[in-house]
Amino acid sequence: MIRSVFFLAAFLIYTNSFAQSFKTMKDSKAFQQKLHSIAAKTTSLQSNFVQIKHLDVLSEDIESNGKLVYKANNKLRWEYTTPLEYLIILNDGKVSIKDEGKVSSYDLSGNKTFQKINEMMIGSIQGDLLVNEADYKYEFKENSTNYLVVMYPKEKKVQEFMKSINIYFSKKDYSVEQVKMLEQSGDYTLMKFKNKKTNASISDKTFNIN
């Protein structure tokens, strides 16, 4: 569901074998409607994630692990656990960050960047991300197991940093399995979501920074 935040970065001229097997989606409108209806019924979401940063110049990818918790309508806990500890919480118009024990809080109304991130995160969960045609051009694809939405940024400044955002949905439950942000250079950031759990009861305390 969370298709992201991490949008900001990526690009590519890169198509792996997985991507090559995708064909144009037969009925993209039905797909979007289904996403909206599932998002409307989603009260909470929990997932572990693995973030892989691939840089051609490095021989090994940089892997980070963490977990996320979302609760409708606008609460999000995004936490890195290894190799570093970092926590970001979006809660009712405020963003709080905990880094090395140091806590910073910001009011979203005073910060355009965080506002944009908030819109993207919450918008994506609620299914609005896929209709932002002012900022992105979309391609809808599918193969036997996944739907793939490729978002190409329209703005030149964003294009310099991002070739596309590729979002892979499971055909089984329409949940997001992977988000790949591709850079013009061929480098990319890949987010893989695992152990997803939807609509479990989640305490509001989860979204307290301390």
Next chain:
Amino acid sequence: MQASLTKLLILISILVFFVSCSTPKHLLPLSKGKASILSKDNFKPIFKDKFKSFLFKTTLTYGDKLEQGGLLALKQLSEGNYRTIFMTKFGMTLFDFEFGENGFIVHKVLEQMDRKIFLKIIEQDLEMLLSRGVLGNKATFFEKEPTPKKKLVFKTKLNKKTHFFVQEGTHKITEIHQKRAVSILLSKYIAQIPHSINIQHHNIPLTMKLTLLKH
């Protein structure tokens, strides 16, 4: 006789003034130094001449105007050539440049950080940390009394600038100073590699805190 003594005292004062201007204050006073050549026997650079790559958790701060956390990767491309990439925790590349004997190449930089002088400062800081080619240099070394540990201070030229290396025992560099302009503090040594590195500029409010995650 009196006149010559006065001249000598003035000369010493001038010398002390110039010496103390370039020497970090907390290292003063320095006892009489001994000439030396930096070698593997008396000095151990922090990083080996050849390495694959280092990954640091990094916080870059410029006064109260900027505080950017992320990951900094430093890779040795070939002998004397390096590439460094700074990215946010979410994976977005903030800058990516190459430096060393083959020159300075910017592969990518976020618009807000696209100031050549800024990237050059980062390059110089990393060069200072790597201390490339320092072995074999002429140096003057000074012994500091145990406070609480015995320290050796090496004064030498690195990239044509005067640097001071503070070494505890025989194999642990705990401080590097480029005169009084830039200091690097190194601590939390594990297997002879410092896991905490704090780069502090004294003429500009720039600091870079590095925590080694992987090497």
